[in-house]
Each structure stands twice: as structure tokens, then as C-alpha cells.
Amino acid sequence: MFSKLKDFFCKTYPIFRYDFFIPVALYKRIEAVEGEVSPQSIRLFFSKAPYSLSKGQLQITQEANKLFFVQIAFYEEDKRAHFQKEMEDYKEVFPFWTVFPHSFHGAPRWNQGYQEHYRDTFLKYWHFLSIEEQEKYMETYHCPEDWRLWLKDYRQ
Template sequence: MGISVAIRRLWCFFTKTCEVSYVDFYITASLYNAILATEKEVSKKSICHFFSQSPYTIPKRHIQVFEQGNKLFYLCIKFYDQVKRKAFKEKIQKNTEIFPFWIAFPDNFKGAPRWQQGYEQQYSKVFLDYWKSLSSDQQKLYMESYNCPIEWQDWLREYTQKNL
């Protein structure tokens, strides 16, 4: 870190003029697999370690990890530098495939009591937005690659027809 950067950070700290912003997101399937390959496990600790290393180099104290379901982690990362925040967000947005709802919450189903509560409610919107972004061929491939249960296949087919 250059001397001018260090001085700027100290100035910001003492004058409270730094703009703090956040990037929050669910770990995508490809990021999950990259963390697993690199760290040999996916946990709060391994996720913080992964993002503290190159190419991300985010201080661990700026990373909050919330485990919300099976293979489902929600991150909130603090940035003081808007250029770094923008670059990080661009890297993250390249990874779009999320885990399907039936993987993240294997004991839950659309219409079940927890579907519209807590983490499940938030993730159901994220999942359905992702689902709608896929072409019909991509949807079929997605269901095949994640061994979509029959109940979900039927429900997603109906949902897709209603939302055309």
C-alpha cells in the first residue's frame, strides 16, 4: 500500500468522510465450487479466506457470511473504495447460476409454511428471477443437472406457463 493511500485512509478514519458501501449476494454455484476446490470445504471461515486471497483481496473483517441453507451462503462485503467495489461487483456478476430452491432447502416446497417466511421467502424471489432469465432449453438443462424432483418439475412448468 502506497504512503498516499495510507494517509488517505487515516484522514478518512479521523474525519469520517469515507463513503462506505456494501455488496451483498448469494454465493453462486460456480463460486461455491471454486471455494470447495480451493479451500477443500465451504464454511464461513473458508469463504472469508477465499475472498481475502487474490484476485479479491478483501480484508476478512469486511466480510460477513450468513449460512442460510444447504450450500446457501449470503455475503455482505464492506467497501471503502468505490473503484474496488465496482471491480468486485463486475467479477461477481459473471457468475450467475444459483443453486435451485430444492437443493438450498431440500425439506421445503412451494406452498409449504416456510416458503413465505425468512430466508426461504428472500431466496424464492432470487431463485424465481434466475429461473425466468433462462430460456426453455436452459431451464430443462438446469433441472436435469440438479436432479429436479417431479413435484418441482410440475410446479415450475405451471409457473412458467402462468408467467409467459
């Protein structure tokens, strides 16, 4: 009897994690549905169908203005894979100069912690864009001149 109770209470389940920064289109969708974007509104958004994630599955950290890092624990690999596939539709991320307006390329935090993690995310997206799309992106997000020069140098 004791071993059955022990098995019931001590059984471990595999956890499949997926983590990401909230991309632009998803940010706007959450804002439209919930009226704001905050850790609470993100949690509420993902608690509804089609996601139906529980509070315990989500860990949400606000790193900076418009920058939310979300970690989700899935108990089934196929649900994680399905969620990951759906997230591939959301590629565009906020530019570094919008998220960290007082930081610049090469700043001390540029290569540390969450700024380094976001820098890598941003530059991965940047490489994904064609030169024409990069120009449009810089115009859309009012790219400061020093960033514009650096990105053009970085492109080469």
C-alpha cells in the same frame, strides 16, 4: 490540537455494500481452492488476491446446505463496481429444492425471511434461462416431480 485528534478519530467514510448468495461456480471454485465451503473458507478465499478483502469487510451467514449469504463492505465505489461486474459471470444458483430439501413451494417459510430472499434470487435466475436451459437445469439437479410440475405452471 483537540479538534485535529477528534477529526482523525471521528472521521466517517462512506461504505458501499454488495451482498449475494454464493453461486454454483463460485461455490465449486472455493471448494477446489480451500478444500471445503464454510464461512471460514469463504473468508480465507476472499482474503487472498485478487480480492484481498479484510475480515472486517466480510459478513458471511450460512442459511442452509450449500447456501451462504455474503455481505461485503467496500470503502471505494469503484472497487464495489468492479467486484459486482466480476460476479455477473457467476449466474447459476443452486435450486431451491437442493438448498431447502424439506421445503416446498407455498410452504409457510416460502414467503418469509431468508427463504423468501433466496426464492426471489432463484426465480430471477430461472426467468433468465431459456426453456431448453430450464429443462437441462432440472435434469442436472434431479428436480423432484412436484417441483417440475410447479415450475412448468409457473413458466406460464
